[in-house]
Amino acid sequence: MISYPNSKLPDVGNSIFSVMSGLANEYQAINLSQGFPDFNCPEPLIQLVTQYMHEGFNQYAPMPGVLKLREKISLKTEKMYGYRPNQDTEITVTSGATEALYAAITAVVRPGDEVVVLEPCYDSYAPAIRLSGGSPIYVPLALPDFSVDWDLVKKSISSRTRLIIINTPHNPTGAVMTKQDMDTLARLIESTDILVISDEVYEHMVFDGKQHYSALQHPQLRERSVVISSFGKTYHTTGWKIGYAVAPAPLTNELRKMHQFITFCAVTPLQLAIADFMEEESHYLQLPDFYQAKRDFFLEQLKHTRFDVIPAAGTYFQLVKYDTISEEYDLDFAKRLTREIGVAAIPVSAFYHNKTDNKYLRFCFAKSEATLRAAGEKLAKL
The missing domain is CATH 3.40.640.10 (Type I PLP-dependent aspartate aminotransferase-like (Major domain))
Known part of the structure; x- marks a missing residue:
């Protein structure tokens, strides 16, 4: 029998992005987890x-x-x-x-x-x-x-x-x-x-x-x-x-x-x-306005939810705090949100080495207005 070498990264499995995107596909949820646009690049x-x-x-x-x-x-x-x-x-x-x-x-x-x-x-x-x-x-x-x-x-x-x-x-x-x-x-x-x-x-x-x-x-x-x-x-x-x-x-x-x-x-x-x-x-010079418009549109949708939000100062990610909604561990809450509500997010504990849970989720708003509106409607039902 072959004796395989010990793993160099024994505590590393599939990335949280793969896990949540896979879950989104399984439950046909709106995927606001992995950071990619759902619109095309310039023609x-x-x-x-x-x-x-x-x-x-x-x-x-x-x-x-x-x-x-x-x-x-x-x-x-x-x-x-x-x-x-x-x-x-x-x-x-x-x-x-x-x-x-x-x-x-x-x-x-x-x-x-x-x-x-x-x-x-x-x-x-x-x-x-x-x-x-x-x-x-x-x-x-x-x-x-x-x-x-x-x-x-x-x-x-x-x-x-x-x-x-x-x-x-x-x-x-x-x-x-x-x-x-x-x-x-x-x-x-x-x-x-x-x-x-x-x-x-x-x-x-x-x-x-x-x-x-x-x-x-x-x-x-x-x-x-x-x-x-x-x-x-x-x-x-x-x-x-x-x-x-x-x-x-x-x-x-x-x-x-x-x-x-x-x-x-x-x-x-x-x-x-x-x-x-x-x-x-003009493309990259206008990018701040382009993505701020998307952020602001998504924030407007989030007003109808129970999440607490501080507007993101940059990137195309928006954190939301859910501690007034649930005491669940953020990974469990993110999975339930995907299965039951139909919107996938990333639990922020995944970005800490010791999985610190401060009750935050990360949503990607690099999406069309139709996608963000549909996500907001689903999240409002939580």
Whole structure:
């Protein structure tokens, strides 16, 4: 009999996104759980992909990414954040932001290192840290606004701290870090060799007149940060899995060593199409208004429910608090909501390493008005 090796991630099963989407399909529920739009990407972008496929651009792209796309990323970064990264040495196109995260983490984390993680957090951070031999050091965000308690962060830093991971706008909470937050982080690590990964995939989804403040705008953070973005979020193409990382040349060099042995390159015609479509600056410049309208419409539907709501400051996720409705564990409540009410959500405990239950659910509002209205009607029956 074969003796199979022990699991490297024995406590990891199917992601909560797979679980809840599967449950939504089983019960024919409206799926507001997994974060993907139910509307299509811009038609001109589809036409560009088709054009490049027909023109024969179907072989490997350069490992760092198609040059034209890296040039467009460089120009866009300068327009948005006042810093122009070198397209040859500081920008890497990846197979989605999750691959960029994995490549960045594995490039810098070694056995015995500690990584400060603010939670609730995206579920790929900790497994990548652990697979590299590092230890996640969890720091909870402060309720009810999920702001960063920098005193707690300071207390979590040790001589073994290699990396701090931040995420703004924040998944799952919708919180947005400020310039003051970035200044505080910079002061906290200025006399250390601690590096930063700044997960900024929802950079164009910030509401109510607020601004996204990128680590790339902060000179002291920029020199020690890997900043990660996602075309999947920006262009409603989550299934294309095209993201990118901006980092100083020494960090980029190490990240690319990982990237070349994970996927080697991202899909060629998609990169070329996105590079051309980036000329349409109005798309991403109008994205805050586009998604705020969806958020506001969904909030209007939620007024007819028993949920307590603080409007999301960013992303396309809205948290709701249900403690006045039920004392059920949030996963049990989310499953019952799917089965009995017909709307699927994500329990926020899934974003905590110890499954902390503060009685929150996360809904995705990157949906058509018809979908959001139908969901609201169902939720009002609860």
